[in-house]
Amino acid sequence: MEKNRIFTAIAGAAAAVFPLILGLNEYYVFLVTLIMLYTTIVVAWQLIGGLGGQLDLGAGAYHGLGAIVTGYLMVYHGISGWVGLFAGGLAAAGVAFIIGYPSFRFGLKEVWYALSSLALVLILQKIFLLWTDVAGPLERYIPYAAFDPIFMRSGYKTFYYYITLALFAATLALVYRIRKNKLGLYLQSIRDNEEAAEMLGVDVRKYKLIALLVYSFIAAMTGGIYTSMVGFYHPTLFDSWISIQTVTLSIAGGLGSLWGPPITSLILLTVQEYLRITLGAVIIGLHQVIFGIILIFIILFRPEGLGPLLDTLSVRLGLGSKASKEM
Amino acid sequence: MVATEVFTSFIQYVVLGLMLGGVYALAAMGLALLFGVANLINFAHGEYIMLAMYMTYVVSLGLLQDPVLSPIVTVPVFFIIGVLTYLGVFKRLVTAPPLSQIAATVGILVLLRNLALTIWAAEPKAPPYTVFATSVSLGPLTIPLDKLLATVVSIAALLVLYFFLERSRLGVAMRAAADDVEAISLMGVDTGRLFLTTTGISMAMVGLSGSLIMTFQAVTPTSGLLFGLLTWAIVALAGLGTVRGILVSAIIFGVVDSLASGLWDPRGREIVLYGLFILILWVRPKGLFGRR
Numbered sequence: 147m148e149k150n151r152i153f154t155a156i157a158g159a160a161a162a163v164f165p166l167i168l169g170l171n172e173y174y175v176f177l178v179t180l181i182m183l184y185t186t187i188v189v190a191w192q193l194i195g196g197l198g199g200q201l202d203l204g205a206g207a208y209h210g211l212g213a214i215v216t217g218y219l220m221v222y223h224g225i226s227g228w229v230g231l232f233a234g235g236l237a238a239a240g241v242a243f244i245i246g247y248p249s250f251r252f253g254l255k256e257v258w259y260a261l262s263s264l265a266l267v268l269i270l271q272k273i274f275l276l277w278t279d280v281a282g283p284l285e286r287y288i289p290y291a292a293f294d295p296i297f298m299r300s301g302y303k304t305f306y307y308y309i310t311l312a313l314f315a316a317t318l319a320l321v322y323r324i325r326k327n328k329l330g331l332y333l334q335s336i337r338d339n340e341e342a343a344e345m346l347g348v349d350v351r352k353y354k355l356i357a358l359l360v361y362s363f364i365a366a367m368t369g370g371i372y373t374s375m376v377g378f379y380h381p382t383l384f385d386s387w388i389s390i391q392t393v394t395l396s397i398a399g400g401l402g403s404l405w406g407p408p409i410t411s412l413i414l415l416t417v418q419e420y421l422r423i424t425l426g427a428v429i430i431g432l433h434q435v436i437f438g439i440i441l442i443f444i445i446l447f448r449p450e451g452l453g454p455l456l457d458t459l460s461v462r463l464g465l466g467s468k469a470s471k472e473m
Numbered sequence: 474m475v476a477t478e479v480f481t482s483f484i485q486y487v488v489l490g491l492m493l494g495g496v497y498a499l500a501a502m503g504l505a506l507l508f509g510v511a512n513l514i515n516f517a518h519g520e521y522i523m524l525a526m527y528m529t530y531v532v533s534l535g536l537l538q539d540p541v542l543s544p545i546v547t548v549p550v551f552f553i554i555g556v557l558t559y560l561g562v563f564k565r566l567v568t569a570p571p572l573s574q575i576a577a578t579v580g581i582l583v584l585l586r587n588l589a590l591t592i593w594a595a596e597p598k599a600p601p602y603t604v605f606a607t608s609v610s611l612g613p614l615t616i617p618l619d620k621l622l623a624t625v626v627s628i629a630a631l632l633v634l635y636f637f638l639e640r641s642r643l644g645v646a647m648r649a650a651a652d653d654v655e656a657i658s659l660m661g662v663d664t665g666r667l668f669l670t671t672t673g674i675s676m677a678m679v680g681l682s683g684s685l686i687m688t689f690q691a692v693t694p695t696s697g698l699l700f701g702l703l704t705w706a707i708v709a710l711a712g713l714g715t716v717r718g719i720l721v722s723a724i725i726f727g728v729v730d731s732l733a734s735g736l737w738d739p740r741g742r743e744i745v746l747y748g749l750f751i752l753i754l755w756v757r758p759k760g761l762f763g764r765r
Binding site for chain 1: 514516562565571572573575576577579580581582583584585586587588589590591594595694698702705706709738740741743744747748750751754755756758
């Protein structure tokens with residue numbers, strides 16, 4: 147346990163001074179922030195997917211909603227992004243409830259749940275494309291400010307790096323806690339055998355819904371941070387690619403593993419960005435072809451993902467708690 | 474006067490929708506066959522259709538001049554692609570849980586979509602010129618010949634499949650596998666070979682369907698997502714993957730698609746189609762004809 151704390155302290159300190167290591171290079175800080183932002187979604191997805199066993203492909207919808215709500219409030223009402231983050235989170239959780247409640251009520255599972263959540267991304271994208279009062283086909287730009295922490299707008303990417311780092315750390319801590327408490331155990335029982343869990347008196351619908359709401363709230367917050375960082379919003383932020391990326395990274399990392407998905411996500415996204423810089427400029431899309439091949443190989447030859455490998459490693463180093471050893 | 478005009482345009486869109494439905498039926502049949510017979514969830518089905526459309530584009534520009542002739546190439550090539558996909562990926566997935574099937578085929582989706590982006594870039598590729606790119610008037614209605622041809626060929630292909638499933642030994646084995654895989658393997662059917670053939674046939678239908686769609690619709694690397702969701706929606710509405718069920722369900726989606734883009738807004742068609750899809754999953758989770 148003591149080792150665990152030391153490790154967390156070292157990782158935290160390293161993360162805190164990371165922009166300095168990058169020499170405050172705006173481009174690199176931006177890339178690292180993006181990678182961490184997407185990894186935050188992967189971590190939050192563990193609640194509904196990794197623990198609850200529901201293959202949710204709605205991340206793009208919630209991410210997009212957070213981006214549009216935050217952006218809209220900043221552009222048209224001059225309301226600070228900090229308020230926008232929570233307003234976006236609430237909006238996403240609201241939509242997740244409207245879609246999630248009937249889905250769980252009618253027992254949508256597996257491929258059908260996955261498809262309906264993916265459909266949600268495209269439905270919302272088209273709704274906001276047609277809803278020109280809020281979004282529409284043109285990009286809406288957030289007023290520029292060199293550094294305005296109260297409005298949550300800054301020309302320096304490092305500002306967003308620390309916001310993202312805070313959200314990432316908070317999400318990790320939250321998922322870690324939920325795994326260990328009752329909610330986490332209920333969710334795992336649903337994942338392992340839904341009928342059995344229901345028969346033993348677990349309120350299956352309620353816990354799935356709680357997991358969905360928390361996850362959609364966090365995914366929306368990443369959208370809000372993203373839109374303020376890039377300075378505009380557009381309906382294409384409802385991006386099915388974010389959904390697909392989140393699920394594939396989680397599975398490659400190992401469902402139910404604590405450290406597998408975030409570490410795999412950080413590594414693979416970094417590889418992807420590296421390939422984008424080196425190959426992507428030469429041949430567009432090639433980096434993602436390689437990414438796709440890596441994914442297929444992991445799933446075919448290590449169906450349990452990289453998670454167990456990482457968890458064993460952390461136990462070997464004396465870092466993992468007992469809970470993660472059992473997973 | 475205005476009322477009759479509105480009525481005529483309504484009928485016009487219904488007729489177009491019926492034709493679209495025939496094409497969609499063939500597009501969805503390959504998916505339904507694979508899902509029904511081999512119990513394989515192919516999340517990349519739409520991406521294979523997209524790939525068939527690009528292949529049609531290349532073949533008709535370089536070799537055959539008219540996309541109508543392109544099935545000569547795409548059908549056998551896609552049968553082989555199906556066999557290779559089975560041997561490379563699906564073979565390991567047959568007994569895997571749904572989650573792994575979805576995950577692995579999402580990997581294929583990522584691969585194919587970006588392969589298309591790498592080779593053909595993001596700009597849409599318009600349908601190559603075909604001699605059928607005209608239309609005939611039928612009273613107040615206009616019938617585009619390219620869509621009519623696509624529908625007729627699609628329905629003919631579905632008829633062939635129907636008789637194949639009803640009459641041939643292999644077809645009977647496929648239908649039996651849809652009912653009970655364990656039983657037929659006890660009866661001495663080599664399920665590995667059966668699933669291999671099923672994947673091949675499924676992909677051959679995708680090849681034909683992609684060629685036909687390419688006669689009247691442009692393609693981009695993200696077209697796969699549209700066709701993927703649309704064909705899954707059709708399978709969901711049909712419930713059981715019989716030829717008749719898929720045809721009825723595809724025609725419903727074709728008419729809804731055509732009415733939504735014609736009478737409302739072409740950009741809004743996806744809202745209506747996918748909204749309908751989600752509603753079906755809630756209200757009729759077993760589809761029109763029941764699902765196991």
